[in-house]
Amino acid sequence: MPTFRVASTAPVIEKGRVLFAMYCGRCHGGNVVSGGSVPDLRYAEEPTHQMFEEIVRGGARREFGMPSFAGDLTAEQVRFIHAYILDRARESAKADAARR
Numbered sequence: 001m002p003t004f005r006v007a008s009t010a011p012v013i014e015k016g017r018v019l020f021a022m023y024c025g026r027c028h029g030g031n032v033v034s035g036g037s038v039p040d041l042r043y044a045e046e047p048t049h050q051m052f053e054e055i056v057r058g059g060a061r062r063e064f065g066m067p068s069f070a071g072d073l074t075a076e077q078v079r080f081i082h083a084y085i086l087d088r089a090r091e092s093a094k095a096d097a098a099r100r
């Protein structure tokens with residue numbers, strides 16, 4: 001269960017969901033469920049959440065195949081996507097716990 005928090009409300013998460021489907025899903029998987037070759041963002045570690053903006057807009061992982069979205073997304077839109085990913089991470093963690 002991620003401990004990282006960003007300010008989020010249902011409309012913010014919904015905006016993030018739409019943006020994720022448009023810009024991220026083709027590599028990271030629909031509904032943030034990755035096929036395996038690209039990281040499953042539901043299980044990202046704390047330091048990744050802390051670096052989220054640097055990775056997504058700053059291009060910090062460009063040489064590993066993760067493009068920079070500085071030209072496509074504003075910092076605010078990246079926060080919406082982050083809120084959506086954290087919401088999906090919590091949903092999945094709850095579902096995993098319920099199966100045990």
Ligand code: HEC
Nearest residue numbers: 023024027038039044048055056061064065066067069081
């Ligand atoms: C062209 C395919 C592609 C697209 C599109 C893409 N990514 Fe990635 N992403 C990758 C790859 C490949 C990596 C793994 C990079 C590495 O090995 O460090 C990655 C890594 C990441 C990481 C770091 C994960 C970790 O656990 O270290 C984050 C966060 C991330 N992407 C967010 C996003 C977001 C948000 C979007 C949409 C705005 C997006 N990505 C779109 C390919 C993509």
